[in-house]
Amino acid sequence: MKTKATNPLSKSLLAMASLLALAGPAPAFAQEAELPAWVDTDSERRGYEIAIRSDNSDNGFGDSRVEATMTLRNAAGQETSRQLSFQTLERADNTVGDKSVVVFHTPADVEGTALLSHAHILEPDDQWLYLPALARVRRISSANKSGPFVGSEFAFEDFTAVELNKYEHNYLTTEAITVAGETLPTDVVERFPRYENSGYSRQVSYIDQTIHQVRRIEFFDRRGDHLKTLDLGDYREYGDGIWRAHRLVMTNHQTGKSTDLVYGDFEFGVGLTDNDFVRGVLERQY
């Protein structure tokens, strides 16, 4: 039996997959949508509309492939990095979650470790982890939400809970912020998790007014204290209105640790199908 059987990497792998959604593209316009039941006030309605305009932009990329480097840094400035690659298949229907495969290339002892994820909107995601040492695919639990993974400052839910309807939204104000040297006017929208087991009482997102992308998210813990800040920078446009952030920095204010996630160039339309996102493909990812 191997200790590594439920490798903590699993969480980070899944998380990485969903980061694609977090760094997701912008919509041209907010779609007319029926307002959810929790919307009572004008600020909630405005918050929801800003969020949906940003969220709808997730649709339309089809499939993609990208390489990334994740750098973990502790309070003393010590660093360690991981190289990963992602393949993502967008579902035709936005009531169903995306499918993704994430493969670790470094550290060398986990090379070839791969995670398949079938995301769902309301139900828990389905996840399978491949461990090359045993050539074994394991179905793993997706019940954890607030735990860290492999010492990174990203929590499981930071990646999985990116769907619009996992939150109640509330518009706060308009504010100019500076991210990665760029000063932008943004709409500030707070959001409250509606799903169970969240480690957060609320989040505050800063959505820029030009390309409608999330530029910053502040996370508040269950006690209401400011826990972390995620800055999303280096947005680049692929084709028509598909935007991707290429540099994500998560800083934990309580521990002084931080994690960078830097993407290479995204490839869209690589021709992936459902058959590329079944458990059997995990063993041939590297």
Place this chain on the structure above:
Amino acid sequence: MRSLMRTLKSLIMPLLVLAAVIFGASTALSQGWDVGGSIGAEARIFPDDPAFAGQEDGVQTSIILEGDFRWRSADRRHQIVLVPWARLDAVDDARSHADLREGFYRFVGDELTVEAGLIKVFWGVTESRHLVDIINQTDGVEDSDGEDKLGQPAIRLTRQTGWGRLEAYLLPGFRERTFPGIEGRLRGPLIVDTDAPLYEHADEERHVDIAARWSHYLGDWDLGLAAFHGTSREPGFVPSADGQSLRPVYNIISQLSADVQLTRGAWLWKGEAIVREGQGDTFAAFTGGLEYTFYGVTASGADFGVLVEYHSDGRDSDPSVAPPTSFDNDVFLGGRFAFNDMNDTSLLGGAVIDVENGSSAVLIEAERRLGTHIFVEIEGRFTVNVDPADALAVVQDDDAITLRITRHF
């Protein structure tokens, strides 16, 4: 003569592996292969005096080498994988051995994936016993957990359909199980003479085995059904004519198996079952249980998992009729602590306990990364409360602590 034969035999695989390494490395340099590998140093410490004549007392050291060469075409349809492996053991000649763990060509077609060569395949869901896993032979001198495997010559065809994954296997060569030699610990009073195996079938190790598997997932459920016909990977044993050793007996068996896992919240429910014909009376065996994980048990976000599995096995207890097993009526209790830190630190502890006589095999494993390239593991294997009639009795003086440091490239 026998020792000369053994020496020659033991040289063949290292030479093959060396050839593979040179081929792999040289090709890699020229044509964009992905090259990796590792070097490990291991010390296995036996605190107790050996029980049998000839066994090493004290520390068993060895070096482990592994290469990893991978190539794939730009369209990802063609792949070549070479994983040469070798252990050089300072004590036990039988534990010094080399293997091509994997060495195959893969074609990924639209309808069919084809693999040909030495492959490594894992079937199953449970943790403390791998009951349905049958394609690869166990490299028995490596560890007692049965998770180290020899590369299996195979042609495998895989087809993904809307109702699951279908695999068909043609297995044209049999690999004998490896066993400790005279100097080795973790053996019985008689060594297993791997130069004198007995095969039920006249084709011996050239018998062509076949297997098929269907696997699928439906919501929270993962299911697998499989069939195998051919040479049993597990041998039975008969004494040699001079009574100085045991000869492994490899029967032809037919086996049907099922494995299932239900994943619900923090619960994993797992079961594996087989029915096997060909080793005495047809028998069934079962392994099943659960794993529950407590998330975020520390401020830094560590997880603690609890494992419980039950084993039963209806095979004949005569080792000349059916391969011996220590999982006849046993319970596994274990816990796994994952720190979720940047070094992937984790701890595992557990015991397989015989329900009838209380004999227990205890395992403890700890591991973490040091820096970027170095991985450190500590493993403890102990026996507790051993009944003289239990299968564990012969190894009760072989408690061991293993330290392993591996440098990855």
